[in-house]
Amino acid sequence: MNLKAETLSRIDEVITHYPVKRSATLPLLHLIQEDVGHIPEEAITWIADKLGLEPINVYEVVTFYPMFRRKPIGRRHIKVCRTLSCALLGGYKTCATFEKEFNTHCGEVSPDGEVTVEFVECLASCGTAPVVLIDDDLHEKVDEAKAKQISDQIKAEAKARK
Amino acid sequence: MPAPQQTRIIFKHIDEPGYSNDIGCYVRHGGYEVLKKAVTRPPQELIDEVKKSGLRGRGGAGFPCGVKWGLVDRKSGKPIYLIVNADESEPGTFKDRYIIHQDPHQLIEGTMISCFANNVQQAYIYIRGEFPHGARILEKALAEARAAGFVGKNICGTNYSCDIFVHRGAGAYICGEETGLIESLEGKRANPRIKPPYFPAVLGLYQCPTIVNNVETLCHVKYIAEHGGEAFAKIGTPNNTGTRVFCVSGHVQRPGYYEFPAGTITLGQLLHEICGGPLPGRTFKAVIPGGSSAKILRFGERFKGKRKVGADLVDYDWGVEDVPMDFDSLGMIGTMGGSGGVIVMDDSVNMVEALANINAFYSHESCGQCTPCREGSLWMKKITTRMVHGQARAEDAALLKGVADQIPGRTICAFGEACSWPTQSFLAKFGDEFRQYPETKKTKAADSRALV
Numbered sequence: 001m002n003l004k005a006e007t008l009s010r011i012d013e014v015i016t017h018y019p020v021k022r023s024a025t026l027p028l029l030h031l032i033q034e035d036v037g038h039i040p041e042e043a044i045t046w047i048a049d050k051l052g053l054e055p056i057n058v059y060e061v062v063t064f065y066p067m068f069r070r071k072p073i074g075r076r077h078i079k080v081c082r083t084l085s086c087a088l089l090g091g092y093k094t095c096a097t098f099e100k101e102f103n104t105h106c107g108e109v110s111p112d113g114e115v116t117v118e119f120v121e122c123l124a125s126c127g128t129a130p131v132v133l134i135d136d137d138l139h140e141k142v143d144e145a146k147a148k149q150i151s152d153q154i155k156a157e158a159k160a161r162k
Numbered sequence: 163m164p165a166p167q168q169t170r171i172i173f174k175h176i177d178e179p180g181y182s183n184d185i186g187c188y189v190r191h192g193g194y195e196v197l198k199k200a201v202t203r204p205p206q207e208l209i210d211e212v213k214k215s216g217l218r219g220r221g222g223a224g225f226p227c228g229v230k231w232g233l234v235d236r237k238s239g240k241p242i243y244l245i246v247n248a249d250e251s252e253p254g255t256f257k258d259r260y261i262i263h264q265d266p267h268q269l270i271e272g273t274m275i276s277c278f279a280n281n282v283q284q285a286y287i288y289i290r291g292e293f294p295h296g297a298r299i300l301e302k303a304l305a306e307a308r309a310a311g312f313v314g315k316n317i318c319g320t321n322y323s324c325d326i327f328v329h330r331g332a333g334a335y336i337c338g339e340e341t342g343l344i345e346s347l348e349g350k351r352a353n354p355r356i357k358p359p360y361f362p363a364v365l366g367l368y369q370c371p372t373i374v375n376n377v378e379t380l381c382h383v384k385y386i387a388e389h390g391g392e393a394f395a396k397i398g399t400p401n402n403t404g405t406r407v408f409c410v411s412g413h414v415q416r417p418g419y420y421e422f423p424a425g426t427i428t429l430g431q432l433l434h435e436i437c438g439g440p441l442p443g444r445t446f447k448a449v450i451p452g453g454s455s456a457k458i459l460r461f462g463e464r465f466k467g468k469r470k471v472g473a474d475l476v477d478y479d480w481g482v483e484d485v486p487m488d489f490d491s492l493g494m495i496g497t498m499g500g501s502g503g504v505i506v507m508d509d510s511v512n513m514v515e516a517l518a519n520i521n522a523f524y525s526h527e528s529c530g531q532c533t534p535c536r537e538g539s540l541w542m543k544k545i546t547t548r549m550v551h552g553q554a555r556a557e558d559a560a561l562l563k564g565v566a567d568q569i570p571g572r573t574i575c576a577f578g579e580a581c582s583w584p585t586q587s588f589l590a591k592f593g594d595e596f597r598q599y600p601e602t603k604k605t606k607a608a609d610s611r612a613l614v
Contacts, residue, residue, distance in 0.1 A: 017327040019284075020368055025349035030291075030330055051349075064351040064529075065332035067291045079292075083253045084454055084519050084613070085411035085505055092612035121335065121523055122253040123292050126411035126503065127418045136294040 001046045007035040011050070021051045025061050029068055038069045066120070073116035074109045076154055079133040080142075082119040085126035090143055094130045095119055097144045101151035114158050165431035166422060169397065171405050172268075172381045173421045176260045183299055185306035188267035194310070196388040198318050200275045208279035212383060214391025216403040220257075221247055221338070221376035222453060222501045223576075224489040227383070231280055231373060233363035240370040244282040245347065246273055248289040248296075248377050249331050249338040252453035253523060254503025257407040257419055258377040262289065262296040266303040269377055270326065272384035274313060277324045279383075280373060284325055288343050291332040300328045335527035339575050340374040341366075342529065353531045354575035378407060398424035400472075402488035406499070410437050412506035413444065425491065429459075430483025433506060444508040448591070449482065451492055452500025454520050455580035457587035459485075465495040497587070510611070513592040514554075514599045517584060518546035518614035524581035532573040539581040541565050546585075549596075550614050554603055559596035563589050 003011075014027045025047065032043045039062050048055040062068045080086075080095040095106065098117045104110035106119050125131045128140035132147070139150060175181045175191065188194070200208060213228030234242060246269065250258040261269055269287075277285050289297050304326055307313040315323045334352050336342040341355035344367050366372020375383075382404055386394045395403045402424040411417045415438030422432075429451060433439065440446050446461045459482045468475045469491075478494075485491055489499040507516060525543035530536040542565055549558055566585035569578045589596060 017329075020348065022349035023329075023347060026330065026332055026346065030332070057349075060351055061349065065291070065334050066526075067333035082519075083523050084516065085254055087519050087613045088412045088505075088507065088511065088516075088611075090611060120292070120333070121526055122251055124250045124256045124259050124290070126254050126256050126505070127409060129411060129417070133292060138295075 001032075001042055003032065003035050007031050015051070022053060022057070024051055025053070025058060026065070029058075029062065029065075033068060038072050040070075072109070074114050075158070076115045077133075077135055078115050078117045079120040079123070080117065081121070081123045081125075081129070081131050081133075083122040083126075085122075086130040089129040091130035093144050094132065094142050094147045097147035098132075098151060101148065101155075112158070114154065163431070165435040166426050168421055168436075169405050169423050170421045171385050171397075172261065172378055172407060173257075173419060175268075176264050176419070181264070183264055183266050183303065185267055185303065185310060188265075189310075193267050194271055194307075194312050196384055197271050197274050197278075197312060200387050201278055201318050201320050201322055205279045205281060208275065208387055211386050211391040212279070215382075215386045215394035216391075216401065217379065217382050217386060217394065218402070218489060219376055220378035220382070220406070220502065222252060222498075224499060227375065227379055230363065230375075233361065234280060234373060235364045235371040236281070238364075238371065241284065242280055242282050243367045243370055243372040244273065244277050244280060244285040245340075245343065245367065245372060245374045246285065246287040246326075246377060246380060247338065247340065247343060247374050248287050248293075248300075249343060250293075250377070250501075251290055251335045251338050252455065252501045252503055253520075254409060254411055254450065254453050254505040255501040256409045256411075257502060259293065259296065260419060261377055261381060262293065263299055266300050267307065268381050268384060269300075270303055270307050270313065272380035272382070273326060274307075274317065274324065275387045276373070276375065276380055276383050277326075278317070278322060282324055282373070284327075286327050286329045286347060286367075288329050288331060288337065288347055290337070291330050294330075297328050297330050304328065334529075335523075336529045336575075336577060339577065342575065343374060344372060351529070353529050354577070356574050398426065399486070399488060401490055406487065406502055408432060408487065408502050408504055410504045410506065413441055413446075413508035413510070414506050415439055415441060422487070425486045425488030427487055428483060429485045429487055429504075430481075432487060432504070434483070437506075440508050444510060446506060447509045447511060448507045448513065448516075450497075450503075450505040450584075451485075451487070452498045453503040454505060454523065455583055456492075456500045457497040457583050458591055459495070459497060460591040463591065467494060469494060511613070512599075512602065513588055513595045514546060514602075515550050515613040517588045518543070518550050520584045521546045521581075522614055524577075524584070528577060528581065532578065534569045534572040535578045535581060538565050538569040538578075542581070542585050547614055549599055554600040556597050556600055558599075559589055559593055562596070 102110040132139045217227040218224040342352035346352040362372040406424045492499045521543040525539040566582040569582040
């Protein structure tokens with residue numbers, strides 16, 4: 001495992017938060033996913049060693065929680081809320097707009113590698129529906145026009161980088 | 163009758179211009195003064211105040227907080243843990259988000275008072291994974307509170323020490339169920355535990371006595387410690403004390419969060435006067451009053467029966483608009499106050515499609531350990547999705563009911579009820595719409611709004 005020094009020190013720190021090391025499984029998975037971008041196979045055995053567990057104990061956690069992913073994603077992660085309050089105000093059209101703008105399908109990395117568009121369940125901001133979580137930032141009242149505008153901005157940033 | 167004024171206790175500073183989430187701002191507004199006084203009082207006195215207040219848990223079940231605290235095993239000699247349930251995930255609910263992001267110290271103060279009252283030396287805030295900024299804000303707030311002596315060692319200069327750590331979830335709704343949450347905090351899959359005989363108050367985190375309280379509930383504890391249980395009990399109505407934060411979403415003019423004394427506002431006042439009524443040219447069709455697992459209400463239906471007012475039994479005859487928004491009244495008409503998430507649907511919504519959306523949620527979120535729930539939620543999703551996207555049959559309504567009726571009461575946790583109540587209530591209230599759906603589909607506009 002080739003983790004950043006900061007990640008390693010945060011891992012050692014977070015383990016001290018719990019009287020039983022196993023409790024640090026989720027925090028360690030979060031820290032590794034933030035560093036690496038996903039949970040590679042070797043991370044599972046690495047965490048198991050670190051916490052004195054069997055790899056299966058970590059593996060069953062990775063496969064249970066929707067936020068942990070086994071494969072790399074696009075540079076930006078667009079999570080559109082799928083649940084009722086957002087759907088009532090057009091969440092499905094919001095998602096379709098992102099798919100169209102980046103020429104991709106839900107759950108896949110776009111061909112240019114810029115984004116992964118995904119439907120997720122309730123983001124707990126139902127009063128400002130439809131909502132979209134892009135990386136760590138919540139965007140509210142994202143109708144088709146606003147989805148287009150956000151897509152344009154992401155594309156412009158990608159262009160500026162190249 | 164005009165709607166009452168909002169009484170903002172918990173949301174007092176939410177969206178207030180100039181109010182920030184740092185400790186300086188909180189202290190300028192009188193923050194941590196209640197904790198300072200609380201740690202000089204006998205802990206049992208604080209527990210008694212909470213009991214007197216009648217405070218009921220704001221996470222969904224409405225269980226009395228004082229009773230929950232009273233069940234804690236204090237004789238085992240094991241450490242007692244307190245976990246803040248900040249895994250807000252019941253669709254339609256979004257109150258805790260604003261407390262965490264805009265007023266985190268209110269939660270920390272309420273948590274510390276509750277910890278002191280219950281002799282807790284270690285607490286965790288279990289925050290849902292989808293609140294990454296919320297987790298950072300809480301960590302920063304905790305560091306500030308630690309530096310100021312309100313969290314950690316020797317709180318407010320006393321011998322009492324208690325630390326709080328933030329623990330992030332990872333996108334699983336079932337972690338809101340308290341024993342699922344405990345399993346998750348132990349680093350495992352969030353499979354809820356079998357109970358009874360042992361509840362978390364006796365065997366919880368690490369098999370130690372554990373209290374799990376909702377974010378809003380703990381904020382109310384702060385208010386109770388400040389003003390006393392009796393003063394709190396005067397707000398609202400008997401058995402539904404204090405304020406409630408309602409989160410309104412869906413088809414209303416002004417969705418959002420509104421805090422009222424419990425039971426003093428009716429559903430009609432909330433939706434028409436406070437939220438501005440239906441969208442232009444539309445009429446209300448249905449409302450889910452307490453988070454998406456609460457049973458749906460159909461506008462136009464009436465509820466009749468007898469209820470207790472003081473010592474008397476009086477008749478009631480309510481339309482949906484007349485129902486007071488409290489745990490007991492909503493319970494009487496066959497639904498629940500739940501988490502306070504009110505989801506409104508107007509006449510543009512087809513109920514088969516709305517149910518298909520809800521069923522997809524519950525199927526995705528079932529933890530999978532009990533067969534009736536895992537398979538039942540999956541099949542309810544498959545049937546309703548097929549009705550919308552494939553072939554719909556008139557007999558699907560009966561088929562759905564057959565599946566839904568076999569789930570509740572046959573599972574380890576209340577998710578079995580939560581996932582079957584939508585299907586049962588949609589069919590009970592809108593059965594014709596399900597039976598007619600094969601015909602309805604034929605005339606559906608191609609560009610109509612998709613719900614699943």
